[in-house]
Amino acid sequence: MQRRDVLKLGLGMAAATWAGGAGRAWAAVSGDATAAGAGTLDAVAWNAARQWTRTPFGRIAHVERGSGPAALFLHGFPLNGFQWRDALERLSAHRRCIAPDMLGLGYTEVAEGQGVTPADQVRMLADLLDRLGVDSVDLVANDSGGAVAQLFAVAHPRRVRSLLLTNCDAEIDCPPPALKPVIDLAREGRFVSGWLAPWLADHTLARSPQGLGGMTFTHPHNPSDEAIDMYLRPLVANAARTHAYAIGLDSNVLAGVEAALKQSRYPTRILWGTGDDIFSKESPDYLAGVFGDSRGVRRIDGAKLFWPEEFPDLVAEEARGLWGV
Numbered sequence: 001m002q003r004r005d006v007l008k009l010g011l012g013m014a015a016a017t018w019a020g021g022a023g024r025a026w027a028a029v030s031g032d033a034t035a036a037g038a039g040t041l042d043a044v045a046w047n048a049a050r051q052w053t054r055t056p057f058g059r060i061a062h063v064e065r066g067s068g069p070a071a072l073f074l075h076g077f078p079l080n081g082f083q084w085r086d087a088l089e090r091l092s093a094h095r096r097c098i099a100p101d102m103l104g105l106g107y108t109e110v111a112e113g114q115g116v117t118p119a120d121q122v123r124m125l126a127d128l129l130d131r132l133g134v135d136s137v138d139l140v141a142n143d144s145g146g147a148v149a150q151l152f153a154v155a156h157p158r159r160v161r162s163l164l165l166t167n168c169d170a171e172i173d174c175p176p177p178a179l180k181p182v183i184d185l186a187r188e189g190r191f192v193s194g195w196l197a198p199w200l201a202d203h204t205l206a207r208s209p210q211g212l213g214g215m216t217f218t219h220p221h222n223p224s225d226e227a228i229d230m231y232l233r234p235l236v237a238n239a240a241r242t243h244a245y246a247i248g249l250d251s252n253v254l255a256g257v258e259a260a261l262k263q264s265r266y267p268t269r270i271l272w273g274t275g276d277d278i279f280s281k282e283s284p285d286y287l288a289g290v291f292g293d294s295r296g297v298r299r300i301d302g303a304k305l306f307w308p309e310e311f312p313d314l315v316a317e318e319a320r321g322l323w324g325v
Contacts, residue, residue, distance in 0.1 A: 041063075041065075041086065041088065041089055042085075042226060043226040043227075043229070046063055046082055046085055046230070049063045049064075050063050050107060051063070051064070053128055053131050053132065055124060055127045055128060055131060056111065056114075057103060057110070057111055057120070057123070057124040058103065058108060058109050058110040058124075059108065060101070060103075060108050060128050061080075061081070061100065061101040061106055061107035061108045061109070062081060062098055062101065062128070063081055063085075063088070063098075063099050064096065064097065064099075065089065065091075065092035065096075065097045066091070066092030066093065066095055066097050067096050068094070069095055069136075069137075069161070070095060070096045070097075070098055070132075070134040070136070070137045070138070071091065071095035071096065071097050071098065071138040071140060071319070071323075072098050072125070072129070072137040072139055072140070073087065073097065073098065073099040073140045073141070074100075074102070074125075074139065074141040074145030074146070074148055075099070075101070075102065075105070075106075075142060075143070075145050076144050076146075076168075076305070077143060077144045077245065077246070077249070078105065078196065078232065078235055078242070079105070079106075079143075079231050079306065079309075080101040080102070080105050080106025080107065080231060080234070081099035081100055081101050081106060082106075082227065082231065083099075083142065083306065083309050084097075084099045084140070084308070084309075085099075086309070086312035087308065087312045087319075090312055090313065090315075090316035091315075091316050091319055091320070094320065094323065094325045095138060096134075098132070098134070098137075100125070100128060102121055102144075102145070102148070102245070103116040103120055103124055103245075104116030104241050104244055104248070105234075105242070105245055106231075106234055107234055110241060115244075115248070116241070116245045117253070118147050118148050118151055118248065118253045119151065119253065120248075121148045121151075122148060122151045122152045122155055122156075125148070125152055126152070126155070126156060126159070136158070136159045136161050137159060137160065137161065138160075138161050138162045138164070138322070138323055139152065139153065139160055139163045139164065140164045140166075140315070141163075141164070141166065141168060142166040142167065142305075142306065142308050143166075143167065143169075143305060143306070144168070144169065145168065146165050146166065146167075146169055147168060147169035147174060147253055147254055149163060149168075150165075150254060150257055151257070153261070153264060153266070154257050154260045154261065157260075157263075157265075157266070160264075160266045162266050162267045162268070162269075162322050162323060163264075163266055163267070164268075164271065164315075164318060164319055165268065165269070165270050165271070166270075166272070166273070166307070166308050166315075167272055167276045167278075167283075167305050167307070168279065168283075169253075169254060170254065170279075170280070170286050171252070171254040171255065171256075171258050171286075172280065172282065172283065172286050173279055173280040173282070174252045174253060174254045175249050175250065175251075175252070176278050176279050178277065179249060179278070182195075182246055183246050183247060185246075186242070186243040186244075187243070187247055187250075189240075189243060191242070191243060191246060192235065192236055192239035192242050192243065193239070196232050196235050196236050196242070197236050199211050199228065199232060200228065200229070200232040206228050206232075207221065207222070212228070215304075215305075216276075216304050217304055217306050217307075217310060218273070218275060218302065218307050218310050219310060222309070222310055223306075223309070227309075258290055261291050261292070262290060262291070263292055264291050264293065265293055267293045267295050268287075268291040268293060269294075269296070269298070269318055269321075269322050270284050270288045270294075270296070270297040270298070271297075271298050271314070271315075271318055272297055272298070272299050272300065273299075273303030273304055274300065274301055274302060274303065275301075275303050275304045276303070276305045279305070284297045284299070285297060295322065298318065300314065
């Protein structure tokens, strides 16, 4: 299947498989904590821990764990900070871990008239960190959050201590062709009703090869029922906002960042799931070669786009190594 052909959808029909069918488990991971049901931050605990910070951009929802130097975790689309719940539990002994919900996604309340493009996200995050008293961060990011992380690092290089990127946009693949059908449907106002609402109503469908799970998660039992509700319910409740986020991805927001990234001096590590059919297979090596202090690529065999949620032990291991703790 050609990448440009994936994700085509006829409303009322089953969606084509985003990631080419059910994903292979990553055998190299011993003790897949999420698959085994480990981790203590379930939806109830996450919702209880959520805080909102007022900014000119809106009331920004975020969850924190730990203390000390800050680490900022940036989620993908159509997820929210809940994606990082188990990574936060594993890393909170070493960092003040902050997982915000992006403008237009999750439980953040966007101010009237406020844009939700990646550039808007960067400005919001800088303001949020100021209000939280955070000068610099270790960045950890996935999917569209990875594009925001790169833009943040270009705009605020002195605020970045390290950068851990998982499968995400790169200047050579932004936005990926596989995202075009989503953007087109969002522009027509049909993405939520055609995809997200049916998945929210039928969790089995959401985990099928035609759903969020089969498209972007490695294991067929993911995402869990509570994760589906946490991710999709706020997006279905505010379709216009959700569509605005998708439409905001309809340009190469990373155009021209390569020169600045080559000048970067913060250590950068790339983790890449090889089962991801959304982003280009060339991107991990490109990203590893473009940063001034690259620590190389680690490939996770068969893992799909949202693997960081499924393999938090690996995220924690690599983060600790990058942070030197």
